[in-house]
Amino acid sequence: MNRPTPHSGATRGPADHELRDQIVAAATEHFSRYGYEKTTVSDLAKAVGFSKAYIYKFFESKQAIGETICVNCMLQIEAEVRAAVDGGDRPPEKLRRMFKAIVDATLRLLFQDRKLYEIAASAASERWPATIAYEARMQALLQDIIQEGRQTGDFERKTPLDETTAAIYLVIRPYLNPLLLQHSFDYTEQAPARLSGLILRSLSP
Structure with missing residues (x-):
């Protein structure tokens, strides 16, 4: 059987960077609480404790997250x-x-x-x-x-x-x-x- 080949979207920076995982975890929790459509990258930046510009070092958009x-x-x-x-x-x-x-x-x-x-x-x-x-x-x-x-x-x-x-x-x-x-x-x-x-x-x- 063919094995799955993941597609992680439009991401940036080191693929295994722990901060990327931290952003994704925070985003998952934030989306769960407030919804995807109502959440902005600025909201995620506040939740993670980083600047919006820093998040953009890892993801090019909210959709990428x-x-x-x-x-x-x-x-x-x-x-x-x-x-x-x-x-x-x-x-x-x-x-x-x-x-x-x-x-x-x-x-x-x-x-x-x-x-x-x-x-x-x-x-x-x-x-x-x-x-x-x-x-x-x-x-x-x-x-x-x-x-x-x-x-x-x-x-x-x-x-x-x-x-x-x-x-x-x-x-x-x-x-x-x-x-x-x-x-x-x-x-x-x-x-x-x-x-x-x-x-x-x-x-x-």
């Missing part, structure tokens, strides 16, 4: 999804696990804090680079499962691989995107099993 927070959340979701997939014995089970883990992990990490949800919503609606990279990695993971299923004989091989992957991803995507997921709360319990079951029947050789 928000994107770093998004990357942290998405990597947690991705790690959980990959762990679930790796726990499956065969491709059909891996696909079922992928659907369920995506819904469970996204709900837990993006909706446990409604203030931080604002960052995820901004990232999704404005198509931040980190979001695009995250979706690309999840689509690659899906393609790996389908390809493995074709090799084991569990899935049909007539339809072009990229076409099959794209079609199935369109079914999964509403559960990856926080803007779409918020409209599907009534279906999150039964959707993973029903949708994955329908897809698996369509993939039968």
Whole structure:
């Protein structure tokens, strides 16, 4: 399986600088309390105890800070999804696990804090680079499962691989995107099993 390649957004300075982590931690707490849209870089500077100019040595904008927070959340979701997939014995089970883990992990990490949800919503609606990279990695993971299923004989091989992957991803995507997921709360319990079951029947050789 392909391993995740994090995209940390438009950051500056040493990548492992402890002050960068301090800024991100303070920003996460501040956004949680006051919301992403209502917070300015000046507010974050006061919270961290640095000047606004000093923060700009590490991040070029508030969005860059928000994107770093998004990357942290998405990597947690991705790690959980990959762990679930790796726990499956065969491709059909891996696909079922992928659907369920995506819904469970996204709900837990993006909706446990409604203030931080604002960052995820901004990232999704404005198509931040980190979001695009995250979706690309999840689509690659899906393609790996389908390809493995074709090799084991569990899935049909007539339809072009990229076409099959794209079609199935369109079914999964509403559960990856926080803007779409918020409209599907009534279906999150039964959707993973029903949708994955329908897809698996369509993939039968």
